[in-house]
Amino acid sequence: MNGYFFSFEGPEGAGKTTMVGKLESLLRKRGFDVMATREPGGVRIAEAIRAIILNRDYTEMDGRTEALLYAAARRQHLLEKIVPALEAGRIVLCDRFVDSSLAYQGFARGLGIEEVWKINEFAIDGYMPSLTIYFDLDPKIGLERIRKHTGREVNRLDLEALSFHTKVREGYWKLAKRFADRIVVIDASRPLDVVFDETAAAVLACLEGRSKRDFHESGRDDLP
């Protein structure tokens, strides 16, 4: 596998999509062969599953069904889009990946991080990002950003109580501590340009073969 796989995580409105877009432009300008994609979605079948999972009418959806649907969408996306790109030596920027399932379904939904990892292990079959950027933000601020951002549909997960979104953030904190060698934490409450500079520095350092510790001086190591 010659390419690089980066994932971008965080609660609603943390700035993942914005950062992935800016990073894609920067890397392309610097001559890298880069592909941006998202989960759930990215390919036809996974986009169809996304439409089911996020449909606001499906209020009866069971937590395990939800977790399995995310894992199924991930499997299809991985095989059809991510793996071929990595095999072709491309850089893959993925807006959410397995950590979303661990934080949302495993921790916030209460299914258990280990249980949700098990079904995802089956789905991802060993493929994991080289580096994950976690944008840490108070969900109140993130949800407010989304409310102001007119183009974005309000989906079934957005409609969860604030306590759910707070648990999502706590879930990410647990993952960031547990997988400290893979996950870089960036304080996403700061101005967009500051967040982007730190994000780009982390990704470029990884591409240059430096370890997380070499560029993480300004990142947050003080999670609760």
Ligand SMILES: Nc1ncnc2c1ncn2[C@@H]1O[C@H](COP(=O)(O)OP(=O)(O)OP(=O)(O)O)[C@@H](O)[C@H]1O
């Ligand atoms: N650091 C920032 N400061 C202020 N506003 C920001 C910042 N980063 C992003 N935004 C704005 O917040 C809104 C949400 O950003 P974005 O869509 O990138 O978040 P997201 O994490 O992808 O959200 P979601 O996962 O819920 O779709 C956008 O209007 C974006 O311009």
Ligand SMILES: Cc1cn([C@H]2C[C@H](O)[C@@H](COP(=O)(O)O)O2)c(=O)[nH]c1=O
């Ligand atoms: C991959 C994944 C996503 N989710 C949740 C997180 C968001 O609420 C939505 C996706 O919407 P976005 O605007 O594209 O961020 O789905 C999840 O709960 N579990 C997952 O594995």
